[in-house]
Amino acid sequence: MTQRLTPSTAALLVVPPLLWAGNAVVGRLVVGLVPPITLNFLRWTLAFILLLPLAAWVLAPSSLLWAHWRRYALLGLLGVGLYNAFQYMALGTSTPINVTLVASSMPLWMLAIGRVFFQTPIARTQLVGAAFSMAGVALVLSRGEWTQLAQLKLVPGDVYMLVATMCWAFYSWLLARTAEPAAVRGDWAAFLLAQMVFGLGWSGLLTAGEWALTDAAHIEWGWPLVATLLYVAIGPAVLAYRAWGLGVQRAGPAVAGFFSNLTPVFAAVLSTLFLGEAPHLYHAAAFALIVAGIVVSSRK
Known part of the structure; x- marks a missing residue:
């Protein structure tokens, strides 16, 4: 069941x-300095x-982590091993805005995976909310001119990002399925560290x-890569x-x-700031749609 959002959860x-938008921008900047999967590692x-x-x-032999190693191994594979590796691979042939736009199909994958694999019904408000959010994404993609959508072409990086998005959708649903003891789940650092181990x-x-x-794999160390x-x-x-x-636990996957649809908006703003360009009106319109x-999707 969907839950109403509180200001703190939102x-x-x-x-x-916001942070992931910055991740896409800097990931693009270091293409050629470090291989993508190595960057993730x-x-x-x-x-x-x-x-x-x-x-x-949490790493001690007596830790409650090891009793649930299969769950953490799967979370670590999807959230740590695959998602960002595919994203950095995507940035080798695609732009930060395109990568985050492909990732903005997340709400649709969330709903579909929840329905197929976790038997979660899809509410009508969620479908309406998805339509609003995808319209906002399309507005950014078209730069305010809908005719530009007809000229959109997918590159290998877009396909990589599509796979990454599906991995993240599965990861988010697994986060919502509590299986570990409260001692681990209640300690955010331990919960994240347990995933990192695997x-x-x-x-x-x-x-x-x-x-x-x-x-051609190589690393060019320097302040850009270190930063x-x-x-x-x-x-x-x-x-x-x-x-x-924490947000997934409170509001549901x-x-x-x-909220992932905010990433391309933030990416567009960050990209324009780095390029010295002024934000456009369509950015504000897309933000309003998203x-x-x-709001619509979170209504009961």
Whole structure:
């Protein structure tokens, strides 16, 4: 059942799209400096180090984590190992705005996966909300001129991002299914660290494959890459995942999914700021449509 949003829950769910928009922008900036899957592995390694002092107890042999290792292995695969790896791969051939726009099909995947795999009914208000939100996304994509949609062409990066979006939808539904003891679930750092333990294993395997199969794999260390790693580890990883996990628990995956449509709006604004261009009226109109979709979808 969908739940009404409180201001605090809405604020929690706005933070991740903003940070993820920045993630797409900086991920695009370091293309050529580091392979995409390696970037994902370095990001989560640093995030793991940052969280370790807060929840090292979860790694103890007597920890309640190991009794639910299958669940954390799956969460780590989807949320840590695959989602961001596919996103960074997508940024190799697609722009930040296009990547975040493809990711904005999230509400539709949330509703479909919830219905097919978790037997969750789809409310009429959710369908109406999805229509509003997708209209806002289309407005950004067309830059205020609907005729531009006819010229849209998909590139390999868009396909990668579509796969990433499906992984994230499954991940979000699994977050809402509480299976672990309260000692782990109630400690956000421990809950995220438990996912990272297995996620780093998956990501490490994928990174090894990337270096073994790619002759041109290399890393160009310097302040741009170091600054990027610090941002993606602290912001889109630790802070965004914390806010998203708590928001999903409060509002449910279906309602939370609509907030992901704010990402392309934020990405468009950040991109225009980096390019020195003034925001356009269609950005405000798209924002209004997306917010309308959130409000409508969250109504009982």
